[in-house]
Amino acid sequence: MGKEKTWRKMILKIIKHPDTFLRQGSHAIKEVGDNERKLIADMLETMYDANGIGLAAIQVGYNRRMCVLDTSPSKNNPIVMINPILKDKSVETLEMEEGCLSTPGKVGIVKRHLRIKVNYKCEHEKEYEKTFYDLYAQVIQHELDHMEGKLCIN
Ligand code: ZN
Numbered sequence: 001m002g003k004e005k006t007w008r009k010m011i012l013k014i015i016k017h018p019d020t021f022l023r024q025g026s027h028a029i030k031e032v033g034d035n036e037r038k039l040i041a042d043m044l045e046t047m048y049d050a051n052g053i054g055l056a057a058i059q060v061g062y063n064r065r066m067c068v069l070d071t072s073p074s075k076n077n078p079i080v081m082i083n084p085i086l087k088d089k090s091v092e093t094l095e096m097e098e099g100c101l102s103t104p105g106k107v108g109i110v111k112r113h114l115r116i117k118v119n120y121k122c123e124h125e126k127e128y129e130k131t132f133y134d135l136y137a138q139v140i141q142h143e144l145d146h147m148e149g150k151l152c153i154n
Pocket of ligand 1: 100
C-alpha cells in the first residue's frame, strides 16, 4: 500500500433546474487539498454514471470554480479544470443545440465559439494554458457558464 489516499467513490446527487442554487456564481478555489480531490473523483464517477461529458461543481452542490469533462468515446480521458479562465476565443461562433445533466429532457440553443484558449489548474495544482476546439470548446464554455450561474436553457 502506498501513501496515496484511496477513497470509496460516490455518485453524487445532481441538482436539477429549476433549483435556484444553480443560478449563483461560483467562487475560486484557493487551495487544492484532499477535500477537493475527493470531490473531483466523485464528480467524475457521477458524470460517467449519468453518461455526461461535463459536470460543474455547482451541479452537485458546491459553488466552486471547478469542472470535469470527458468527450472521449472510451470515457477514459478525463480533464479536470480548477479555476478555469477564458483567455481567448475565436471570432467564429456556431449556434448549438445543447443538453445538460441539470436539465434532463430539455435542450437549449446557445452560441459557442469554435475555439477557445483556457488557463486552469489540474487536481495536482499544475497550471495549464491550452487551446480547445469543437466539442471540447463547447463543453468548456458550457461549464464556464455554470460557474456564472448560467444554464443552456432560459
Ligand atoms: Zn450543464
